[in-house]
Amino acid sequence: MIYCERVHKKYGKVRALNSTSISCGKGEILGLVGANGAGKTTLFKILLGLVTADHGKVEISGDGAKKIGGIIEKPALYPYLNAHENLRLFAKMQGADFSKIAIEASLEQVGLPLNRTDPVRNFSMGMKQRLGIAVALLNNPSCLLLDEPFSGLDPLGIEALKQLIFDLKQQTQMSILISSHIIDVLSTVCTKLSIIHNGEIIQTGETSTILSACTKSYTLCGSDIKKASFLSDYDTVSNGDCMTISASATEISEIIFKLSQQQIAITSCRPVLDLQQLFNTKEK
Ligand SMILES: Nc1ncnc2c1ncn2[C@@H]1O[C@H](COP(=O)(O)OP(=O)(O)OP(=O)(O)O)[C@@H](O)[C@H]1O
Numbered sequence: 001m002i003y004c005e006r007v008h009k010k011y012g013k014v015r016a017l018n019s020t021s022i023s024c025g026k027g028e029i030l031g032l033v034g035a036n037g038a039g040k041t042t043l044f045k046i047l048l049g050l051v052t053a054d055h056g057k058v059e060i061s062g063d064g065a066k067k068i069g070g071i072i073e074k075p076a077l078y079p080y081l082n083a084h085e086n087l088r089l090f091a092k093m094q095g096a097d098f099s100k101i102a103i104e105a106s107l108e109q110v111g112l113p114l115n116r117t118d119p120v121r122n123f124s125m126g127m128k129q130r131l132g133i134a135v136a137l138l139n140n141p142s143c144l145l146l147d148e149p150f151s152g153l154d155p156l157g158i159e160a161l162k163q164l165i166f167d168l169k170q171q172t173q174m175s176i177l178i179s180s181h182i183i184d185v186l187s188t189v190c191t192k193l194s195i196i197h198n199g200e201i202i203q204t205g206e207t208s209t210i211l212s213a214c215t216k217s218y219t220l221c222g223s224d225i226k227k228a229s230f231l232s233d234y235d236t237v238s239n240g241d242c243m244t245i246s247a248s249a250t251e252i253s254e255i256i257f258k259l260s261q262q263q264i265a266i267t268s269c270r271p272v273l274d275l276q277q278l279f280n281t282k283e284k
Helices: 040-047 083-093 100-109 125-136 155-172 183-189 207-213 229-233 249-261
Strands: 002-011 014-024 029-033 055-060 066-071 141-147 175-180 192-197 200-206 215-221 236-239 242-246 268-273
Touching (some): 014 029, 014 192, 040 055, 040 066, 040 141, 040 175, 083 100, 083 125, 100 125, 155 175, 155 183, 175 183, 183 192, 183 207, 192 207, 200 207, 207 215, 207 268
Parallel strands (some): 141 175
Antiparallel strands (some): 002 055, 236 242
């Protein structure tokens, strides 16, 4: 379990964290969402013991051989060593098993090929992220921290990493905390979200509850969508084959049903998030 309560941190006059509290239980994936400078990395550094909080309570617990592993900002790897050599070196530093079989099992766990023997500097960003996760998983931690793990990945890389995170959760029941400023990606991976703004957690809850509270419109796409005359009853904005419709979740379900009755196919339906509302930055 990852738990922190009323954690404060200042760098000189800059207040990075202000009474920040989060909780991520066993088998849970918690997303920490915040804009640039919100305090995500500072919180991760405190959880990993790399930075000391000014005050507040931090608890990391579980049955793993080590309590916590993680990646901060980007995976710290030795670029001139290959994947096997990187894992062997990090394992040795942590006093973990570094037999050939254990190294290969680590590579397989994160979906990396066993036959790449060239230096890690040649690896794609997605492969480096996977190897970084393999390093973080050495010694079977109870908790895993991933700071912006999706940045720099293409859509296929994002899907593959999401699947890896799901698999880890299923196989190990570890507590996983992921930070990002891209809520779209986090919303499909995380069971719960905590929204951080200026070092303060301003909302925590089930992902679907948080997202539905700040969704006031949806974008529907389909080549025939403009033929649906009943949509003129709603506030809409058209863009090519897509139409953004101001509607609630219930209304949008009814709209999709009506479209299907009229044989109008929809190729996608995306919620449009009101980010100002999400980050609580609307003028009151
Ligand atoms: N070592 C440091 N010295 C001084 N100020 C710092 C230091 N590290 C972070 N800060 C400041 O603390 C605040 C929080 O930074 P932090 O890196 O935790 O935010 P973040 O949410 O991770 O941002 P980003 O998404 O841009 O990585 C920012 O105002 C940042 O400038």
